[in-house]
Amino acid sequence: MTIPPGTERDDIQKAYATDEQLALRQAIHELYSVPRTNFPEWVLTRMEWKGTERVLDLGSGQGLYFPEIRKRIPRGTLIAGDLSLGMMRKARKTYHNTKAINLNALRLPFGKKAFDVVLANHVLFHLPDVDQALSEIKRILRPTGVLVAATNSLFTMPELDQLMRRSLSLLGAKNVDAPSVVANFSLEDGARILGRHFFAVARYDLPGAFVFGTAKPALDYVNSMRSLREATLPKGITWDDFINVLGDQFQRIVDHFGELVFTKLSGVMIATDAGGFINDYVNRIIIKRRK
Numbered sequence: 001m002t003i004p005p006g007t008e009r010d011d012i013q014k015a016y017a018t019d020e021q022l023a024l025r026q027a028i029h030e031l032y033s034v035p036r037t038n039f040p041e042w043v044l045t046r047m048e049w050k051g052t053e054r055v056l057d058l059g060s061g062q063g064l065y066f067p068e069i070r071k072r073i074p075r076g077t078l079i080a081g082d083l084s085l086g087m088m089r090k091a092r093k094t095y096h097n098t099k100a101i102n103l104n105a106l107r108l109p110f111g112k113k114a115f116d117v118v119l120a121n122h123v124l125f126h127l128p129d130v131d132q133a134l135s136e137i138k139r140i141l142r143p144t145g146v147l148v149a150a151t152n153s154l155f156t157m158p159e160l161d162q163l164m165r166r167s168l169s170l171l172g173a174k175n176v177d178a179p180s181v182v183a184n185f186s187l188e189d190g191a192r193i194l195g196r197h198f199f200a201v202a203r204y205d206l207p208g209a210f211v212f213g214t215a216k217p218a219l220d221y222v223n224s225m226r227s228l229r230e231a232t233l234p235k236g237i238t239w240d241d242f243i244n245v246l247g248d249q250f251q252r253i254v255d256h257f258g259e260l261v262f263t264k265l266s267g268v269m270i271a272t273d274a275g276g277f278i279n280d281y282v283n284r285i286i287i288k289r290r291k
Contacts, residue, residue, distance in 0.1 A: 059081070079099045
């Protein structure tokens with residue numbers, strides 16, 4: 001049931017045609033995560049801001065990061081971009097003062113050295129060619145520019161993976177792999193991939209958990225990813241049958257333990273050639289070479 005990197009493009013575009021399912025997942029994260037964390041705030045505080053940056057929020061969706069970005073660039077500029085027209089319409093409707101454009105991350109419509117910061121949060125693993133996207137990001141970043149790229153661990157929510165595999169086994173599937181939508185760019189391999197394009201990369205992890213007192217929100221979370229996962233089900237198994245069996249597994253755990261817990265691991269990587277956390281070091285090297 002693993003989703004190969006860059007495949008099922010129609011399913012990915014369908015999943016993000018509107019903000020409905022993404023907004024549902026974000027709401028579930030806000031309501032049921034322990035500890036409670038403002039994830040966009042946590043991500044953006046991993047780097048220092050001057051307040052004048054020109055920022056591109058790539059794959060911005062409906063604008064989850066906009067409020068926190070705005071707080072940090074009172075004299076700066078924010079441009080948002082996403083492949084989904086539906087997402088961009090929602091962003092424009094909600095945030096009138098933000099320029100939101102439809103774009104393709106593999107062919108960015110900007111000149112060289114146009115931005116101080118590019119955000120690419122929970123988006124790179126969806127792309128068919130991550131290296132091409134990173135080359136484009138590198139092209140539009142200024143020499144001291146910074147890329148901020150949040151993603152999940154390959155091993156996030158192992159309890160959910162196990163229950164999904166068990167549900168498929170109960171339906172007769174054989175040799176079922178754990179599902180992974182981040183195989184193309186995860187916490188485990190993201191630094192290595194970024195290292196092909198940037199001089200320095202720093203990784204920050206944020207462990208946590210989902211704690212559900214009832215089965216319904218956990219099942220809603222899985223159902224919200226139907227467009228991404230349905231095509232990967234083994235032949236002969238329908239989504240409805242899978243969800244019915246999975247829901248029964250969830251309910252049995254809640255009945256026995258009083259709660260359903262999925263441990264999570266997300267994080268962010270900061271990449272740059274000469275800015276951000278590496279700026280002082282680079283400047284010292286330059287000064288030393290001039291002596």
